[in-house]
Amino acid sequence: MPLLLVAAALIVLVLVSVLVMYNRFVRQRVLVDESWGQTDVELTRRHELIPNLVATVQGYAAHERTVLETLTAAREAARAHQGEDPKSRQGYEDALGGAVADVLVRAEAYPDLKASQNFLQLQDELTNTEDRIAAARRFYNGNVRAYNTRVQTFPSNVIAGMFHFEAREFFELRDQAARTAPSVDLG
Numbered sequence: 557m558p559l560l561l562v563a564a565a566l567i568v569l570v571l572v573s574v575l576v577m578y579n580r581f582v583r584q585r586v587l588v589d590e591s592w593g594q595t596d597v598e599l600t601r602r603h604e605l606i607p608n609l610v611a612t613v614q615g616y617a618a619h620e621r622t623v624l625e626t627l628t629a630a631r632e633a634a635r636a637h638q639g640e641d642p643k644s645r646q647g648y649e650d651a652l653g654g655a656v657a658d659v660l661v662r663a664e665a666y667p668d669l670k671a672s673q674n675f676l677q678l679q680d681e682l683t684n685t686e687d688r689i690a691a692a693r694r695f696y697n698g699n700v701r702a703y704n705t706r707v708q709t710f711p712s713n714v715i716a717g718m719f720h721f722e723a724r725e726f727f728e729l730r731d732q733a734a735r736t737a738p739s740v741d742l743g
Contacts, residue, residue, distance in 0.1 A: 574715060577711075577712050577715040578715055578719060580706070580712075581703075581706065581707075581712070581715065581716060581719065581721045584699070584702060584703040584706060585703065585721065587699050587703075588696070588699045588700055588703050588724055591692070591695050591696040591698075591699045592642065592696050592727075594692045594695065594696070595642075595689070595692040595693055595695075595696045595727060596638070597692075598685060598688045598689040598692045599634070599638075599645075599649060599689060600638070601685050601688075602652070602656070602682070602685045602686070602689065603631055603634060603635050603638075603652075605678065605681055605682055605685060606627060606628070606631040606652075606656070607628075607631075608678055609627075609656075609659065609675075609678045609679075609682065610624050610627060610628055610659075612669075612672065612674045612675050612678055613659060613663060613669065613675065616663075616666050616668055616669035616672065616675075620659075620662055623655075623658055623659055623662055624659065626655050626658070627652075627655040627656065627658070627659050630648070630651045630652040630654075630655040631652055631655075633648045633651065633652075634648040634649055634651070634652045636648075641725060642696075642725050642726070642727035643725040643727075645727075646727060646728065653686070656682060656686075660679060660682070663675065663679070693727050696727055697726050697727060697728070700724045700725070700726050700727075701726075703723075703724060704723045704724060707721055707722070707723050708723065
């Protein structure tokens with residue numbers, strides 16, 4: 557009889573452990589999905605600001621047409637891949653970020669444009685949006701790291717395998733130009 561109680565207690569303990577690990581996986585998966593949704597909101601916000609930036613700059617920098625066309629093409633490519641996973645979108649978002657940076661750098665050559673209230677407001681909005689994208693990306697990648705660690709470590713990897721919890725992809729910045737700090741020449 558005592559042996560039967562011990563066996564029953566062990567079975568209950570194992571079942572409770574499996575249940576707890578499974579629920580933890582579900583919570584972390586939902587958190588990863590939610591944090592990706594927030595990143596997607598910020599990326600969409602950037603996509604929506606681009607036409608305003610292009611329209612504002614066009615009036616001042618008509619001969620910078622190729623830069624604006626590149627920016628518009630990068631935006632359209634990024635929007636076309638909006639529903640895809642982070643790894644698939646990464647290159648398009650990097651290209652868009654580079655095109656935005658190029659337009660903002662080229663605007664330095666136009667004193668009237670730099671003084672334009674519309675341009676200054678858009679520049680501020682884009683800078684703020686880029687900061688929010690970076691923060692959302694860090695939050696998403698932190699959640700992915702925690703989830704992937706759980707998927708790959710013992711004993712939770714056993715539960716992950718049993719219930720098909722798969723590792724998620726990070727959303728990383730691959731554009732080397734965006735990784736380097738801009739040089740400032742005040743002389």
